[in-house]
Amino acid sequence: MQYVLDFGAPSPLVGVHDRLTAHYGIPAPGLRFTPVSMLVMAMLGCRTRDEVSLEAFQNLRQKFKNWEAVASASSDEVNDCIHRITFPKTYCIYIPEALRGIIRQQGKLSLDTLAHMTVGQALHSLQQHRGVGPKISACVLNFSTLQMRALVVDTHYLRFAARFQLIKDDWNYNLKMKVIQRLIPNCWLAKDTEEHHVLVKKLAQEFCVTGTPRCCGCPLQMMCPHGQCST
């Protein structure tokens, strides 16, 4: 079984991306939030369906005048707004704490200085806040107005990547993330990593699903080591 660890070779993500684009078309760009709003949105949505996390986000926006007010709110007040997300009792503590941490670091509630860092430095900086891991930090960099070329790797992406033999199931999470991030072609811009995330998510929801993958009809079937189709 051959795993992709030769980083001198052309990235297999290029072929994957081309086939997915041919199948699905180029995805429309997502809504652009400020980096701080995106951080809150990503923390709310970390383990929660989009419609529920969006409702929690809107509840916070309605109840509090601005994110500074959320930073100084009690966990109970925040919990009232976000109680339908997964693990509200955790995030009603982590979200105000992260906002206060940014104010302490920056002197104001802004993440604009991330734009002057490398992607690696910016990811590391964000991950200093409790509850902010690789996925949330990549969301902030890629999906916000910062538009930096981080790839958001979620459970959909990890499932596809393991079957496509980009990573091994028994690797630890950090190694999986490191290998995937290193496979991002140097020529890709932020819009390319964002499109790639959206395309692989569609693939994973339609074909590369949990349980038995639906390889017949999958646009990657001819190039996927796991792909089998007897019809």
Ligand code: SF4
């Ligand atoms: S061929 Fe099958 S295993 Fe490979 S990406 Fe497609 S659905 Fe997943």
